[in-house]
Amino acid sequence: MRKGLSLLLTLLMTSTAPGLRAESISHADVAGLTRTVSEIRGQLRDPASRKDDVRALLSGRLAEVRQDGAEPPLALDRLATAGKLHTVPIDFMLAQLRLQTARHFNVEIEKALANRAAPALFIRGGSMTLDQLLAEAANSHPGALQQKGEKVVSHWPIVIWSDSALVIAPGQSLELSTEDGAFILNSGLLTVDGGELAASDGTNPALNAFRPFVATAMTGAVQARRAHFKNLGFGDSGATSGLSVLGAALFPSKIASYLTDSSFENMSGISLENTHRVVVSNNHFSGGTGPAIALKGVTGAQIRDNVITGTTEAQAIDVQNTSSSIDVTGNILIGNRGSGIFVANDARDIAITGNLLSGNGRGGVSVVRSACVTIADNIVLSNSQVGIKLRASHALTLSRNDLVANAGAGVSIIDQDENARVVVDGNVFSGNKSGIHGGAASEVALTANDFGGQSPILLDGEFAPYVPHLLRAAAGPDSDSRALTIHANTPSADPVDCKTGS
Template identity: 60%
Template sequence: MRKGLPILLALMMASTAVGARAESIGHADLARLNETVGAIGRRLADTDARKSDASALLTGRLAGIGAKGQWQVPTFDTLAGKPTLHTIPVDFMLAQLRLQTGGKFAPNAHKAIANGAAPALFIRGGVMSLDELAKLAATQHPGAIEQRGQSFIAHWPIVIWSDAGLVLSAGQQLELSTGEGAFVLNSGLFTIDRASLSSTPEKNAILPEFRPFLATAMTGAVQAREARFSNLGYGETGVTSGLSIVGAALYPAKMRSSFSDSSFVGLNAVSLENARDIAIVGNRFQKMVGPAIAMSGVTNSQILGNVMMGTRMAQAIDVQNRTSDIEITGNVVLNNRGSGIFIANDARDVTIEANLLSGNGRGGVSVVRSACIDISDNVIVSNAQVGIKIRASDALSLSGNDLIANAGAGISVLDQQKGALISVADNAFSANKSGLYGGAASEVALNANDFAGQSPILLDGEFAAYVPELLRMSSSPEGAPQAFTIHPNAKSTTGQTSRPDCKTGS
């Protein structure tokens, strides 16, 4: 028989919750919140919509999410030198990139090239505009690029070398030929300033799943502002996913990659691997296969103030494989196929703050086999599974979150190793299937959480036996809230404000 807390005890919690920042929610307020979240989704449905278009709705409980939006837009870099245009065999270029990135750059894209004898256009020595590229190609390599006013169709692959750059300027559109197997390989600087990059609509007869892509490797960087990327990429995350940046230890990027106020529509994914110092600010991701953003081995990067809606196959944000020092703040993450945010496999030092996560096909936030994660001040409402799921992870702080009407628990803690610590403070639980669920958990330190709107089950799973203790601690005199710990470790941190030092591991 399922263990839980009767409704009567849940009502008692309304008068015993002390000091919580987040606030529980009643039935009428819940209905209004769901209506508001739905209105936000409709307001942001247009391809060109940005988070600011819903600012009038980001008030009250959602005000913190709306406030997280004043970030400095990254500036563009440039390169000195006089550019020249050459050609290079595609197989040779792919082999070089594969060698320099330790085998990580290994697409089968050469199989999609309709004319196996056609080389790639090869830019060297400086920054070239798209107009200049088209003019030089028309003279030196007729048929490589076709120009129709402000629109350009690349029939050959384009390679930007480490000492070169390509600039797409305001109003320009570069289409990469799907049928002829075109793509862009960039180890220099690719700048998209109020321009667009997309694929042509036909199928590739040789490799039917092929869609063109932009892949950046070695010292390369991409800098985009008010740009549009659409219908790019094939396969899963990786080099051919649509837009990828693959770093190499021996060839670190010379410039910072940044994407601001841009649209990503119908890509497989934005894949970032072994890269650093990437800023993704104020963009829109829609109808991605998913993940919308995938990070692996990435450091010192930010995902700020973006809108992510409707991934078809996976989570919206995927952070894995020793990724560290990541800030995920102020994003609106709605109606994606998987979790809103998924953190796994030795990721650490990740901040997830002031995001709206709703309507996602799994949970709001999931953390697996990772450490030193701060999850604070998020509104996590009406997701198909758990609000925040923690599995086999250590040194996590969950504070100030609103966990509302999720189909699973508000928070679940599973499969913890001995000595692991999770801090749960100042969160509000309302109308979830259960409040806090535990299974094979280690220490979970609770303080000043608000369960007033959570019924009928406050604590569930192996935590259900701790309900009387929770009520007793919650009933302490006003002004003197006491910490309450489930499964204290041999050396418990109950009552302490600090966690293990994530920087040193001590």
């Protein structure tokens, strides 16, 4: 019966309303998309590559991912005064790390320090370049820093105080010693302008899992453009995750953090927590455990035009813990271990638009216990599990997405509250295990979706009995505008206010 209904639907839904993106995808189209994504993935194997390197391939259905409207370049902040180099006892520095990063501090870090008697380098009172830091340390603290070819190797931890800055200029490279347990605690401004910041090769003898990291906390900010970050971070998201920006409500940073046009190679990830006004754009993340970009309690972030490939343990982009006003746009997320994009735990006002998600191990997009999420104009192709999964969330809109050849359902809607609402409008379903799967769902409104290439299962789970209703809606004289509403809420059900959260 289901096969017969699918064939009938193909005949009835040969076209969609003018102006809608929904347009059937043939087997040849799927094969072409698959070949193009494979070519994109091949060209992105170089960690130094960017989205611009594959822009010519983003045509046809992939044009939504191109996002040609370039944003003006962001200007780097500078401090006018010159900084001074001091030292602080390592115990003081560790106490500050505990205080400023709270529960995110990994107590095992103390084991990694090769010499607990050695102090930490302490920059304060203004700005200092890497060359100045090297010269000052050579005069007063021999052994703290070492010139090694074109690199400056730090054997001691470095503290950038709240009134100071460290600048790594074009062509410069700062390497943090893994064997010595070096890392950076930044409460001021860390600028990497065309330079490199990396962890050294080798293993820490006392803590094998240790890798150097950069923790920016409290009033601190980090700004990077055309930079290269490599091998930083260990553990989950938090202070040690590689590159972190951990804000504090009582000490908000007056300088915005941003990371643009840079490469992140074999990094645990970027962790942004309790901060705001963050921009992460046009970067390439390759390898690393992931999440490549993790947001918790973040307000007003733009995550756009990034390439993320090959996370080994977690999702590519992770948005959680009351994060709000987050724009995830124009990213290419291919071959990551977890979901391409994961939104959870009271995240709100999230826009996921114009992304390419393919070959991700736990599906394309997952939204769990969140509200006011728009998922539009994305290509969700050949992911393991579900294309877009919605669970225990409300005020959701799915529009003009291509859901193609995913191993699970194109869309799955489960465990909804009784007054939750989901709009599924103008999407294309083709070659998924099933079109839309429902389980313990509330109101779902289907309008002008194209199921022409979706065979044999159109609606699955508790939605399966609605296939005849879907066919009748598609065959009606106003099929382009008629909505099939499944499990309609009562008229008295109040809509969600996405601004106040009520």
